Amino acid sequence: MFSTAFLDIPALQSAHGEVQLPGSKSISNRVLLLAALSSGTTTIHDLLDSDDTQVMLRALEQLGCAVVRSTDPAHLNSYHITGIAGQLAPALAARSTALFLGNAGTAMRPLTAALALLGGHFEMSGVPRMHERPIGDLVDALRQLGCKIDYLGNEGFPPLRIQPVAAAQLQLNAPITVRGDVSSQFLTALLMALPLVAKQQDVVIEVAGELISKPYIHITLELLKRFGIDIHNEQWQRFTVRAGSRYQSPHEIHVEADASSASYFIALGAIAASKGSKPNAQGGTTSVDRVVKVMGVGAQSIQGDIRFVEAARAMGAAITSGPNWLEIRRGTWPLQAIDMDCNHIPDAAMTLAAMALYANGTTTLRNIASWRVKETDRLAAMAIELRKLGAVVEEGADYLTITPPANREAWKPASIHTYDDHRVAMCFSLAAFNPAGLPVRIEDPKCVAKTFPGYFEAMFSAVRAVPGSVPVICIDGPTASGKGTVAAAVAEHLGYHLLDSGALYRITGLAATRAGIPIDAEHASQIAALIAQMDIQFGADQQVRLDGEDISLAIRSEEAGMNASLVSALPAVRQALVQAQHDFRQLPGLVADGRDMGTVIFPLAPLKVYLTASAAKRAERRHKQLIEKGIPATIADLRADLEARDSRDMNRATAPLHAAQDAFLLDNSEMGVDNAVAQVLSWWEKRQPFGKAQA
Ligand SMILES: O=C(O)C1=C[C@@H](OP(=O)(O)O)[C@@H](O)[C@H](O)C1
Numbered sequence: 062m063f064s065t066a067f068l069d070i071p072a073l074q075s076a077h078g079e080v081q082l083p084g085s086k087s088i089s090n091r092v093l094l095l096a097a098l099s100s101g102t103t104t105i106h107d108l109l110d111s112d113d114t115q116v117m118l119r120a121l122e123q124l125g126c127a128v129v130r131s132t133d134p135a136h137l138n139s140y141h142i143t144g145i146a147g148q149l150a151p152a153l154a155a156r157s158t159a160l161f162l163g164n165a166g167t168a169m170r171p172l173t174a175a176l177a178l179l180g181g182h183f184e185m186s187g188v189p190r191m192h193e194r195p196i197g198d199l200v201d202a203l204r205q206l207g208c209k210i211d212y213l214g215n216e217g218f219p220p221l222r223i224q225p226v227a228a229a230q231l232q233l234n235a236p237i238t239v240r241g242d243v244s245s246q247f248l249t250a251l252l253m254a255l256p257l258v259a260k261q262q263d264v265v266i267e268v269a270g271e272l273i274s275k276p277y278i279h280i281t282l283e284l285l286k287r288f289g290i291d292i293h294n295e296q297w298q299r300f301t302v303r304a305g306s307r308y309q310s311p312h313e314i315h316v317e318a319d320a321s322s323a324s325y326f327i328a329l330g331a332i333a334a335s336k337g338s339k340p341n342a343q344g345g346t347t348s349v350d351r352v353v354k355v356m357g358v359g360a361q362s363i364q365g366d367i368r369f370v371e372a373a374r375a376m377g378a379a380i381t382s383g384p385n386w387l388e389i390r391r392g393t394w395p396l397q398a399i400d401m402d403c404n405h406i407p408d409a410a411m412t413l414a415a416m417a418l419y420a421n422g423t424t425t426l427r428n429i430a431s432w433r434v435k436e437t438d439r440l441a442a443m444a445i446e447l448r449k450l451g452a453v454v455e456e457g458a459d460y461l462t463i464t465p466p467a468n469r470e471a472w473k474p475a476s477i478h479t480y481d482d483h484r485v486a487m488c489f490s491l492a493a494f495n496p497a498g499l500p501v502r503i504e505d506p507k508c509v510a511k512t513f514p515g516y517f518e519a520m521f522s523a524v525r526a527v528p529g530s531v532p533v534i535c536i537d538g539p540t541a542s543g544k545g546t547v548a549a550a551v552a553e554h555l556g557y558h559l560l561d562s563g564a565l566y567r568i569t570g571l572a573a574t575r576a577g578i579p580i581d582a583e584h585a586s587q588i589a590a591l592i593a594q595m596d597i598q599f600g601a602d603q604q605v606r607l608d609g610e611d612i613s614l615a616i617r618s619e620e621a622g623m624n625a626s627l628v629s630a631l632p633a634v635r636q637a638l639v640q641a642q643h644d645f646r647q648l649p650g651l652v653a654d655g656r657d658m659g660t661v662i663f664p665l666a667p668l669k670v671y672l673t674a675s676a677a678k679r680a681e682r683r684h685k686q687l688i689e690k691g692i693p694a695t696i697a698d699l700r701a702d703l704e705a706r707d708s709r710d711m712n713r714a715t716a717p718l719h720a721a722q723d724a725f726l727l728d729n730s731e732m733g734v735d736n737a738v739a740q741v742l743s744w745w746e747k748r749q750p751f752g753k754a755q756a
């Protein structure tokens with residue numbers, strides 16, 4: 062997951078590949094609650110691992126359920142949940158339990174209903190936004206039954222206090238009325254909880270007002286059925302929970318992949334999986350069929366958002382499907398503008414707003430007033446952010462019209478504010494296919510953790526950037542100038558990959574020594590041949606593995622440094638390492654640290670920094686590093702060594718160490734790491750178009 066302050070997505074060109082999507086949030090949290098209310102153990106496979114399910118899992122543990130995650134590396138998302146058989150343990154019922162439910166509507170609403178009927182003392186709270194999301198209609202319905210629920214903050218909103226009511230005092234005879242026009246989750250909550258008390262008699266729920274987001278009620282009814290509860294549904298207006306209802310664990314259940322999450326990849330295919338061509342060996346071109354394949358959800362899904370497929374087709378996507386997969390290609394291009402009632406797909410409809418950026422006219426999305434009470438006011442948020450890109454947007458009380466930027470020049474570089482709303486972040490990643498070739502900045506990308514923590518990684522695995530658009534920041538400089546530390550910090554700040562090219566030379570030196578090959582010009586081609594066989598991995602905290610073995614310490618010795626300098630003077634070795642270094646340039650970007658990153662390896666890099674410090678300072682720093690690692694050294698020796706090394710690095714025939722002409726010079730002798738990092742980041746920021754566009 063990208064936990065950076067922002068994520069800059071370079072201009073993208075095409076999409077192609079297979080993506081396995083994580084589990085459905087709506088199914089995961091329903092199945093968890095139903096397993097918790099059942100007796101015995103339910104094994105849930107492919108559960109979504111995200112913020113929304115984490116808060117549910119934690120709540121279930123607090124309610125006395127045993128929650129055991131599989132330790133099998135192939136099935137880490139399988140969980141064994143042992144339920145409470147519809148009853149709280151007496152000790153738990155006697156004390157007050159505080160449950161924190163983040164911003165998960167699918168946890169807050171259903172748990173409120175279940176706990177109000179289970180008979181205990183609870184306080185339910187969430188993030189500040191959750192305290193602005195309505196729950197009054199559900200509380201009103203539960204109060205009709207005699208449940209005791211108080212608002213601890215604003216009337217109609219969490220946080221809530223729940224107090225026990227004796228089962229005998231519940232009024233189950235008259236139908237309960239619940240409003241259905243603000244959120245379907247209130248009805249879902251009642252449907253899932255009422256079997257707890259529908260023992261001697263039927264319990265009837267009547268829906269007042271138009272029921273929105275109906276397909277989510279379908280998910281609820283389907284899953285209740287799998288837990289042995291059959292509810293009589295009369296025209297989506299009246300639901301009867303039958304007397305004698307009892308949750309029965311199916312023992313084992315699989316969670317489908319999330320259909321709402323699929324919408325971003327369906328859009329990706331519709332926008333960018335077009336036939337292309339690539340150069341072939343004969344000097345001509347071969348055509349390539351690009352397709353995005355989504356695994357884990359398909360035509361047989363019980364999720365309403367699978368109907369996003371119809372909407373995407375209406376806009377021009379070419380989609381084929383199997384029971385649990387979808388294959389998407391670009392069909393009509395540009396996409397067709399549509400005018401659609403989106404009440405049945407409230408979440409996925411946001412993706413249509415992003416697709417509308419690529420349509421041939423004005424798209425209208427109707428009947429989406431519920432957007433206003435979700436993770437943020439989504440109608441307002443989408444309008445503001447789409448306008449930043451250059452679209453013309455009309456925001457109505459319950460609709461949105463989107464007219465894309467009139468032409469290439471009308472697209473604007475934008476820093477997208479994401480309002481702690483996962484869907485805003487995911488939707489706007491699609492703007493990186495803009496015809497102007499502009500990058501897109503997504504602020505607070507970690508907000509995708511609500512339902513899809515690995516979203517950006519999954520997206521990057523299925524897209525190709527416009528050639529040359531993946532940025533590289535080069536940080537070159539002499540030994541012990543601090544470039545490794547600065548480069549790692551810059552990479553971490555931006556969420557970019559890191560290439561420690563010096564380590565590549567150290568690794569090569571080590572591999573040659575271990576293979577008994579002398580490091581000299583005579584053996585250069587032998588060493589170069591070795592490189593092709595090396596399996597190198599850079600991990601966090603400067604960890605380096607060679608063929609699986611952790612060699613982080615071995616390559617940091619002074620001897621390894623000397624060997625690195627020797628191998629790096631061999632042209633054949635440098636040549637063999639060029640491709641290896643270019644391969645590190647991957648989405649979303651690269652910070653490359655070394656001695657010839659800006660001069661030789663990435664001469665067109667958009668930012669080059671030459672980092673230096675005085676020989677005295679560098680010797681001091683290196684001394685400190687070695688002593689901390691328990692490696693003995695003296696400052697005088699180290700200084701002599703590094704001056705010798707400077708002169709060898711600067712005077713070698715191939716790629717001698719010097720600052721690229723267009724590099725910024727940064728002498729950090731009297732500067733802390735934080736300031737050096739801040740300086741590099743500020744140079745980088747000045748190269749970005751975002752600030753200027755919004756100033
Ligand atoms: O029941 C569910 O799982 C959901 C219902 C929908 O909410 P509303 O019924 O409030 O529209 C949807 O937006 C939400 O993401 C999940």
Ligand SMILES: C=C(OP(=O)(O)O)C(=O)O
Nearest residue numbers: 164165166167408435436
């Ligand atoms: C509205 C959403 O979430 P919640 O389940 O919290 O209502 C959503 O995921 O888009």
